[in-house]
Amino acid sequence: MDVLDLTRLQFAVVTIYHYFFVPLSISLAATAAGLQIAWLRTKREDYLHLTKLVGKLLIVTFAVGVVTGLVQEFQFGLGWSAFAKFYGDVFGPTLAIEGMLAFFLEATFLALWYFGWDRLPRAIHTACIMIVAAGTLLSAFIILAANSFMQNPVAYALDPVTGRARLTSFTDLMLNKVNLAAFPHTMAGAIMVGGALLLAIGVWRLAADPAYRVLARLGAWLTLSGGALTALTGDHLGKVITEVQPMKMAAAEALYNSTSGAPFSVFATGAPLPEFSLQIPWLLSILAKGNPGATVEGINDLQAQYVAEYGPGSYVPMIPVAFWTFRLMIGVGMLAAAIAAYYLWRTRKARTAPHWLTRWLPLIPLLPAAANTFGWIFTETARQPWIAFGISKVADGISPGLTSSEVVASLAGFTVVYGIVAVVWLRLVRHLARQPLAPAEVAAEKPEPVPVY
Template structure:
């Protein structure tokens, strides 16, 4: 692999790893704010206990996300300085605003929320977590505007004296049509990610082995069973609604991408020749470049519907677009690597649909407070299957997010900024493959350690009881249930 390939791989690793935590932070912030609001309105203790749990999950996730986000922003100067030099005036404001929001707004108010439980007035304390929740949305919108510029460059001009791009209209950059569609799509995926995590934790604690306490006579429900049940169903509802929103917003985004980047949508279907009433293949095997596959399962007209909303519409193929781009931009290969675009598009859809489907099944099995497992019932097998799938459920939205970003970025190649700036022109001059490889290995080691730390902290928080054990006094031992409970860590007003 040469310097360009290694630089792309390094940016991909840094970005994908960072994005594991971004949607979780966004959704957990909103869920924490919602749960605390419910506690304020109802006064029910379980809402307060769940607020503390979800808030602590947020803090752990936010900390790792901020650290990895810093590395991602530094990549523009480390490996892509030519790109930063040319487009820095356009990207600079978005990165600066996002950085200020993350460090000065979100981090500050998250600290006020955590340390202000017994120090701030009730409404002021509630306001701090809502500032965090709104701040994460603003931060996401601004940084998505920077990425949308790479998909659909607008609101800039080239300075004739410096030869560098300059930002002409910040508002126009913010309302890029790609960003207006990508933001709700991305936030819907974030909702699924946070919801799936809460679903897994709540179901595991409510109906798993830890959900029942063994006595001499029988197994009885844990005192926090009802609260864990509510958490699981809340996560399931958020995941299910997020799945519906992902489908709706994804349809809108797909039509806009077809307009601004027709090659990307053609690559998603491996469509080489333009076709009216183009089908969408669920699975295709074999076939050389431009040739028919040996085997495929097609849904008639679906690609034309996804791309243009008309079952009879003509979808441009990659061969025709290659000829157009050659005439417009000069000689070169303007087709992305089709197998990656084809399969990541389907894996994105498949993982998202699977997460939403599991959430719906869980809601059906647990309606009216019923447990998912009840001996002698027909749904026992389905209930057991859902509980067995608990470790998988949180990973499905993460995989969908990951495959979606891989598709978005790789199917834009060979462009760094579509139609304006090629990827090969953005690499830092003088950068060697050895330097990139060394830094990539270093990042990999550090990120591996962070992943283990984050996972252990999440599992530790998930194992804690929500409320102290009333039958066992707190004797000062840190291992006692009272000392280990989440509620004991947060004083009452």
């Protein structure tokens, strides 16, 4: 691997690892706020205990997410300084605002919420966790706007003096059509990840406290509803991506020639795909353009078009990676939603889930986490060779003078540290889940000793 591929691998490792914790923070913050509001309205003690448990899980996850997010932002200067220099005026405001939201707004009010039990009025205390939940959503929206610029560059102009891109409208950057479509899709995926974690903990600890049944079913409902929302928002996002990045959708199907009423391959073999495929007629045209008879542009036609527009070179991404990550994203995510639906069905009206199901359900968080990962791999690799679509290639953004040994050394260091952090996070989550939900009753006070004269 050359220095470019190594730097891309390093950024992928850092980003994917960071994104394990981002959707968890978003969903756990919203769930903690919802449970606390439910407790205030119903006065049910189990809601109070579950609120505190979810809040503790949020704090542990938020801390890891902040640390790994810092490392990710440093990557722009370490490995991609040419990109940062050219687009810094566009990316700078989004990264700065997101950093301030994470460090100041979310962290401050999360601390006030955690230490404010029995110290703040209930309404103000509840408002603190609601602000944290709103802050995570706002933070995600802003940082997704930066990524959406790379998918569909908007709100910029080239400065004739410096030759750098400068931001022309922060509002237009935020309202990028890709961002407006990607944000709800990403948030739906976050709901699935958080719900799956709560479902796993609830099932694992069900014998310890009946309140864990509430947590398990809540997690199952979140996983199922998140799956349904992911499908709906993903349909809209697919149509937007087809409009701004037609090569990405063509690569997702390995569609080489423009086709009217294009089918969707559930499975395919061959090199390069597909030589043999199991197809659903017209489905790709429906997914791409909402019309079963619509024409979907093929890879060959788009390659010729891009050569004429951007100059000689290959504009075709890695077809097998795009093809399979697109299907794994959908398949694994829907499997998690189906399992959650089955659990809800088997536990309706106070029924008990079968042993084989509860034995394996603690592993269910791996499914939506994997679906999110496959989704981001597809999003980023199927954009290649562009770092910002249509205006700058990946090879143009790498730091000058960077060597393979430097990248390998830093990648090895990140891998070791991240491995340690993962173990610590898992042990902390396991420790928190093992704690009794209801605090032990305070032992009766011992009588005052009788003085002996």
